[in-house]
Amino acid sequence: MNWPQIAPHFECDGSLLDIYIHNTSIDDWSCVWNFLLINRSRLLFIIDSEMITPPLTVGEAFNLRRAYATTASYFLGKQRFNCHFFTEQEVEFDLDPRDVTGPVDVEQLVGFIRDMGRITGKSVSLTHEGAPFAIIARFDPTSESLIWSPNLSIGENL
Structure with missing residues (x-):
């Protein structure tokens, strides 16, 4: 990982970054x-702007999502990974790129992405907001490698 090479992806342009795991199941x-x-202690669960105890199962979180605005926020260092339970077929977290300001923050982000890939056995992508195929980095659980693609164009795949 070369911070000067990947730093431009974390410059604030008003948009968030997304972490995607595609083709998921419950x-x-x-x-x-x-x-x-x-x-x-790192996890907050919010329904309709009110913090509650996180449900014990993800099924409960999806059931709450049917009636309320739900957000789970997981804190790692100064980073906040937000999940909104949009669909069972895709795990998505968003994060504010302003929270990634140097190599230490990137290592925490990479650790989170790797953990997600290892526990699901699926590829995990870091992308630009709302653009699941504008990939900045991808973790492959088979090879245990995370590939950065700092010059990747919008719409281009790794």
């Missing part, structure tokens, strides 16, 4: 949720 979600629950 079982994959359960693995992710159980991982987040391990460190409850």
